[in-house]
Amino acid sequence: MTQATTHTAVPEIDQRAVEALLWTALPHAKGHRLVLVHGRYREGAPGEFTTRLIKDATPEGEVEQYRVHVSHQSSVLGIVDAWQTHLAQHPGRGDVLVVTTDAPDTRPMPLDLRGEAIGRSLLAVDRVEIVKQRFGAIDVDARIRRQPWLPDALLAAEPPGGWLPVGSVLTLDAAMRALVHARIGLGDGVSTDAVPLDAEALLTWSRTSGGPDRFAELQPEEQTGLTHWLENVVGDVAPLLIALVQEGRGDDAMALGVVAAALTGPKATAEAALAVGALFGSGPFRPVVLRHYTRAVEGVLARWITQAQAGGPRSTEARTRVLEVLEQADRLADRAGLREALADSGFLPSGFRARLRSLAATLTARPAQKTVKAAEAALHQLRSHHLADLLFPEQVQLAEMAVRLQRWLTTPKADLPAGSGAVGAAVQAHLGDWGWADRALNRLWAGDGAMDPHVNEAYRVIHEAARARRDHLDRQFATALATWTKHATTTQPEGALLVEDVLRHIAAPLAAQRPPLILLLDGMSSAVAAQLGEELGAPRWIEAAPEAGRRSAAVAAIPSITTVSRATLLTGHLATGGQNIEKDGFAAFWRKRRHEAVLFHKADLPGPAGHRLAPEIVTALAGDGVVGVVLNTIDDALDHGQESSKGDWTVASVRYLSELLDAARGQGRPVVLVADHGHVLDRTTKGPLPAQGVESARWRIGPSNEKPGDDEVHLAGPRVLEGDGSITALWREDQRYTPRKAGYHGGASVAEMTVPVLVLLPSADILPTGWSLLSPEAVTPPWWHHEASRASTPTAPQPASPSRTAARKKAEPTRSDDAATALSLGAMVVDTGVYAAQKQFVRKGPEKKAVAAVIDALVAADGTLSLAAVSAAAASSGGRAPRNAEFFVAALQRLLNVEGYPVLGLIDAGARVKLDITLLKDQFGVKA
Template sequence: MTQATTGAAVPEIDQRAVEALLWTALPHAKGHRLVLVHGRYREGAPGAFTTRLVKDLAQDGEPEQRRVHVSHQSSVLGIVDAWQNHLAQHPDGSGGDVLVVTTDAPDTRPMPLDLRGQAIGRSLLTVDRVEIVKQRFGAVDVDPRIRRQLWLADALLAAEPPGGWPPVGSVLTLDAAMRALVHARIGLGDGVSTDAVPLDAEALLTWSRTPGGPARFATLQPEERAGLIDWLESAVGDSAPLLLALVQDGRGDDAMALGVVSAALTGPKTTADAALAVGALFGSGPFRPDVLRHYTRAVEGVLARWITQATAGGPRSAEARTRVLEVLEQADRLADRAGLREALADSSFLPSGFRARLRALATTLTPRPDQRAVTAAEAALHQVRSHHLANLLFPEQVQLAEMAVRLERWLTAPQPALASGSGAVGAAVRAHLGDWGWADRALNRLWAGDGAMDPHVNEAYRVVHEAARARRDHLDRQFAKALAIWTQHATTSQPEGAVVVEDVLRHIAAPLAAQRPPLILLLDGMSSAVAAQLGEELGAPRWTEAAPEAGRRAAAVAAIPSITTVSRATLLTGGLVTGGQSVEKDGFAAFWRRRRHEAVLFHKADLPGPAGHRLAPEIVTAIAGDGVVGVVLNTIDDALDHGQESSKGDWTVGSVRYLSELLDAARGQGRPVMLVADHGHVLDRTTEGPLTAQGVESARWRIGLPNEQPGDDEVHLAGPRVLEGGGSITALWREEKRYTPRKAGYHGGAALAEMTVPVLVLLPSAETLPPGWAVLSPEAVTPPWWHDASRTGATAAPQPAPASRPAARKTAEPARLDDAPTPLSLGAKVVDTGVYAAQKQFVRKGPERKAVAAVIDALLAADGTLSLAAVSAAAASSGGRAPRNAEFFVAALQRLLNVEGYPVLGLIDAGARVKLDITLLKDQFGVKA
């Protein structure tokens, strides 16, 4: 508030300006009720209103209400008359009524002195709009830049919300004023004057898709629009002017989609025609190619963040997914309209770009791949995975592509062959569990396919499937021949190099029981492919996998025929028998009783609990007790028998009924778990009808006629391990054949998938590891062709060697001139430094030096990344026992290696894997490789 100066332009005044003047003037009025203001009261503004003064003006601390009357006069005489009329209507002033007279009179000097004496300030006051704005924000001072923005004060006064501007502190800055203005005017941002929620490209692009904001922006006065654009460009970046130009043209809804389409200017297939097409989509405006490229990067950055939010889950993921799909669907429509499909074929955002990458992958697939073809396929797969929509919209298609490339890698290896001699069958089932069963897993997934897939891609997958299937058939044929020979002589006491199914309890479960009675989960029909998937899901950090033999899981040979009544009863009783549940229950208890353990076996009908309980109380009580507990889970076998194959050929922990609950119960009681099958299964993969044959007993085996020669797809099996047909049957070895009507899957035949009995042992901690056993890392049990090295960096960690007696001391031989000392490994160099010695002082009872060195060397060989189990195995390979608790062991390693808090060693993948920063390790300890 200042005195008016002669010749000043006559400002237009509204109610808010009057209120602001009163808030400043009335505290010093001392009973004066007349305010003279240089200006013109806005036409249509209220002539009388009530205002509330700020709290500290009222003696009682409450806001004071004053009634205000406004009159505009253009002469001194008019001012005098207005004041006299006011006095006549409010003679005593007890109501606190105030008269505000605005005037545009060119000269008020003749005004009577007594009238001037009645006026607040004894003069004609002028309106300083910036001062008014400052007051409205509750500030003491104002940023000088606000005064230089001539349009800003008027805009802030006009845009003030009904509840007033939020207080900003002692100084009203330009950024605070602009943030408040863009929120009030166009609904952008939150109107807060702090940096807690910054205005950035994401906020601006999100706003462009709101229903009302862009329309409100288009209605602003040109000067105010230009001012907002200038400030938003400084706050948000170079993408703001282009976006706001689109909004001003009424194209806010298309703004983000246009940013996706403008990527046609930066891709490898950019042409002059594409540039013209993009320009036509954008229309007129400041859309130079460099501006468009910058805008494209901003849009893609925001989309990438939305996609990450959509795939991460959480309360806002569905909203983010909807936003992404809306933008990309718009972009696809714009690309079609402009003829930009080819130019955008490499788009990392458009669904059409993902499909183009899949087609590019399909061109690299071949039934007879070499290393060059595999390299090309892996590069194409990397492009598929790197598409931004891969995990959001196309996870199944990505998985299919991965399975196809995995089979390509498997096909590049030399044709596998069965070992010869008496140990062929045992070697074959071990190889099937450790390698060929993983190929079955990929084949099952590739066969299931995806109905929405491009037919060209499906054809490429079919070619790979048939090539891999032919290799598997070759292995099954070889195995059938070896099985026929082995079956004639193999017995429980003389298994000829194989673990037979009746010995699984004795060889694997009994050593576990010596440490802590196990929970034995028999998954009826679990094949090697299913075991591979379950084992992958059940790894660290929750469980530690172990096996009697270092570096591989245990596998047994099923009884013959490989059906439930034969092989399951044989496994659970520990002897070659046939029978149903009563035989299994009695035989299971008798087996463990002979080994001084109480035991109980539960079948499907025993599992359901009462209302509110997933498991029956008897099972929960048994698991909490001290006896051996066995549970038969029929989910896989029952589903196949009833024509209900699992989704996409997969079996997860969650899809096997009761499995998750039983595992949790066992872990809660500190019990080891043995997952075992009684036999495997094959899936129906043909539309052909059943074979016509005599003596059919089941889908995959029959009783042969005397002197009958088996067909090309069959093998004759006879011997002490054949428990049906009087010791002689004919079984199918080819997976695609059957004798009975169609179902989802079958068992009872002589294929590797049916005859291999997988065994997985899960320990709650390494403390229950039986003597002589080894911890299994994921790297050790996964075939090298399953993952490409560029993704995992995984090299199998050294495994502990079987214990042996110390060798007798030999007489030292004289040193030779050409003898040279063995160079120290990186791990040995690290633990030999003074820095390591200093770190060791702060770690009480830490791991031995040689264990630390072995882990560092194993991580170096694996390009810095290993699973928790592999780290434990590496520590044990130094000559000691595997760490009891892998997590505690890694925590001790971190205290030793993370000098001054630098992240030399850490956990990734939700704590499942260990990551070593090799470069930082060398720097911190001052060593060289």
């Protein structure tokens, strides 16, 4: 507010400007009610209105209202007349008269009139000064004065509650942030680094319901000013986006950015460029700008996808935004004929489908190393699609299983060895290798119900090729089983672990350390065991086994049905019968070994209201006796035609399994996860096979002189507990004697006859003498992972026995300086001065030889191992495995992460350890 001069251009004034002037002038009015303003009141603006003034002097911020009358006069006489009229019409009231005038000379104005006017002069409207005061600032950025449209816009946009104070100086950035928020709803109006106004904010705004429309309603000068400022703040994304908004295409803005990738993709053509240009229409859409715009849009989409995958309250909103944009982009691409040019898009759903088709084209019934590599590359491309995990996790998993079967088909055919050891070798191979193929086959069969027919056909081809190989193995196994069954007994198992010996050879050694929980999952196949074992790995459980490097697998009793094989396992001898036989036999077995024991069945498990498990089970687990629990979930589901979703089983899908495992871990108990037999799934539309003497879906009692069919095998011997020691069983998985169910058992396939045994320890402290820890690397077949990882994923080192350790120590020569060049990288690291300095800060840290062994194991595995493998590597140096793998790795981090550099760290949610080998060498100054 300043005095006007005769040389000042006459500004146009509206109600908002008058109000802003009054808010500045009235606090200094001292009872005066006349305001003289140099300017012209805008035609059509209200002649009377009420304004409010907050009286700052009052602690409560009292609000005072003023009735304002506005009159425009072009002469001094007019001003005098307007004032006299106002006094006559509003005597004694507080109404304020504002007189705007464009009179060229107001010097003749009577002195008494000047005395009535606030400021005793003609006031000029300095919009910048008014804006400065409305923001509570003392000074103002000079750049604001150089943009005449900006003060007017700020005065017009001021919210009802006024502008938020900005500090002592009103900067251009603060003014513009406040303006874009108030005018078009962009940002939050706050000028802080914590709330960035970036490409993501601008692109998100373009999709709001009212923001773009509000921008279109602004005056051209204001639109231009806002666009220039946004370009300086956000980059060259802003002009392009604003141009789309001005054309009424704000909703298409992000989708167009996705489609514009056709300009830079591997299939970019001149025709594609023309099609993209036609989609964008007129505007500042140079190719380089479009490329920047596309990168910005893709960056925002990538962040939204990450938010959608992270869960939480904003994930659903982020997922919706992503889907809307990409579905819209797909429609635009179709409309413009850009589908082929965008086939490699990492964002479009159509791009994912195109990549899936490319992968399907690499699948063949007779794969070679070349085709496997092509499939690996195609799978990598499929996984790298941004929507792979968000929208298509099942399709990716299905593709992974297909590629895994491709790898499996390229491994050498594992024909069974001749002789008495064939059956034991077969069940071991099934648990460690063939069962993993079964797992992939089951998943591939289940499909996802919405596949491309070309992809479905490719999966069918690979499934049939793998199934044919499995049938060949089953035929070999059935032949070997028929011979083995004639003579095999507990005293002469001929190289196999028998189901009746599982308690004796597996559970009893564990009981010597700590009484175990024996969880019998009725019908658990090797495929199911592989999945459960993968889920139950570190850091919660440590897997162990009597033999180094492999899980235990037993041979079921014959026929492989519950009443035979389960009773045999739980009693520790060949037996048939139901729950009473099992309970009594289980207790008797352990009583002979001086352990109390109790066995629970399905009806014993449910607890009362508020309790998942029965109190009797909880009490038993808290005691000192051996506890056995039979879980029938898998067997019951198959029997009732209820195959698990996607053909697999998880810990959560087996009722009570998670609760029992948690209870056992809480009591420090080891767990023996065991089956009584395996199962096969129904994978055919064939009807039942006609036969005589049918007892069950997969076995029968036929005439003694009957020759078995091509899909059958005759089994007779001391281990056959039905049919007076002689039965006929099906070995082909796709045959049955009875009406259709989801799955079957009782036959002679290797899947039904294999009894998986998994041993889970809560701590390595209770590892029985002579046993070994098992890492995921040891129990997972190499072909299950990427081909490139085969050579770099070693079998995890195992703890050596005390006698071997002593012998090795005795045989080790004394190391001299001349032999230093032969040292491993681990040995070199722990012999450095840097390591010695680090060791001073780690109380009771691991021994040097254990650290060296872990480093060497990680180097051999290209820098990545599971927690269990790291523990086993430490134990291989001569001592016991670390009591707590996570604490051990934490100690290693303090030793190796010099000055905080991430030499060693945890990945995959803490399940695996990653060593940066190059950084390790740099930090410790070693060369190897």
